[in-house]
Amino acid sequence: MPDATIRDVARLAQVSVATVSRALNGLDNVSDLTRTRVSDAVRELGYVPHAGARSLSLSRTNAIGVVLPDLHGEFFSELVRGLDREASRSGYLLLLSNLHRGGEQAALALSAMRGRVDGLLVMAPHLREAELSATLPSGIPAVLINTRDERGGRPALHLDNRAGVRAVVEHFAAGGRKHLVHIAGPRGNIDAEERAEAFVEAAKANGLDHVIAQGDFEEESGEAVVKDLLAKGHRFDAIFAANDNMAIGALQALNEARVDVPGKVAIAGFDDIPLARHLGLTTVSVRISELGERALARLLNALVEEDAGGDELHAPELVIRRTTDPKVAK
Template structure:
């Protein structure tokens, strides 16, 4: 075999089966006994055989790729979701094609057109700003699953952001805080609106006045928001940040203004990124199971490709209490 690539004929001879049996194992479109299948797979491993994916795609009418659109390739949260998507797809014989929309509607539209042009078999879209009807139109006939956003008539992997922000705010109220500021997320994002609504509902239910300031989803957004609060003399003993990255920026700005967490100001994030448990102090936050959500999206979109009703598990937002929250000083 040295000097040339193994062929189906070589695999058949090694496994002691017909070439037709090898073909059935490779395409998966006919029943093969477990014994013969194992023999073929063992022979493929022994001979370092790699199937021709282009030929397999022509036989199946697929490219065995799934396009994945994310607002931000560098985002820790979306990175965890993408890792879940990639791991699940790889385990089922598919590859992910990633593209970034950069939180801009036209960039998102062009990215989807690119993924469609690359002949992806299906699409998974994470967050983003492109309106739902436009997203569906851009996807065309391709199966589509969204994560942390919705689109008309399309299956979605979602989290109850309203509930998450509400329980985070209620945690602070229970501790005795009354002057609680919310740093908002990226304008125009569905999760931003839901978290703001959850914060407001908790505040008004307690008879408190909501105070929300513009923010975003990055560390510098949190830093600027705290400078804005301090510069305008807004009384604040606790902060509900749009996400963990914003909370880390807010933490730095609070220190710059001489405020300690949690002695002077309590701080809550959202996402439960792996790094925040190592912050000083460890960050109280709302956990969303990002990797698991990515895995669920991959299973759902492959189910659509096979004509099955997608399984859409319900994911709950869970408050994780750590050292960054405490009762306000008397």
């Protein structure tokens, strides 16, 4: 037996479908008697409104499309958690589409959203503005997250890498560190690049000696960099890795070499993954679920009024632990 429709309810309640619709939507132009008859029929039939049909009528779906690249665990779950929290607060559902491969597939993923969602949240780090704009549906509001959007025409949210890096470097300076090393993330990654640039800037601004070593965001690369520096006898008293994984690798290399941390060398990372807390690693917490919440809130707002566009920076937070500060308990 197929699901009951509004017609079945109308027949049972002996009213028109229009009346059922009004009663169900709580309009006030329905008599009490009719309202009761309708809700009785609804209950008897186990009727649940067909959201798809409703959307088509109303040109409103109460769903938000979320298009993400392949993200690693913590980042993905925190982002979706933030999106979902804000969405469910306003009665929206999230329609998820992961970009497993890049390019071509992005266009398809976005097309598939047409007619299913009221707005789009897009994170596409490998696409440039031009490609993205060609792909994004025109009729539907979209907010970009952490995407390369040089023109800045569209509403977008970015992690404020610069602010995070500055906080780390200033923390180093305040601790009397003079010779900094930055272990950079992979080339082509926008966050990695911003962090490296900001590092140089901040080191200069604080009059600190600084050098950049190339890593790739993996733990092993952090370890390798430090071993290499030690082998070469390079002099340094602080390491800032572009993410926690590499910082942890660096920490291991120093521990193995019996270099005192933070006595001789301070170490800081970026991300604040759970392991960072466990190891007492000073880092920059990105609070990614808050970024998600903000992004969704902005999108919902764009649904009701024009969004002027432009970047909104999401400030991360420096979390000081014992790899930079011996006074910190755990």
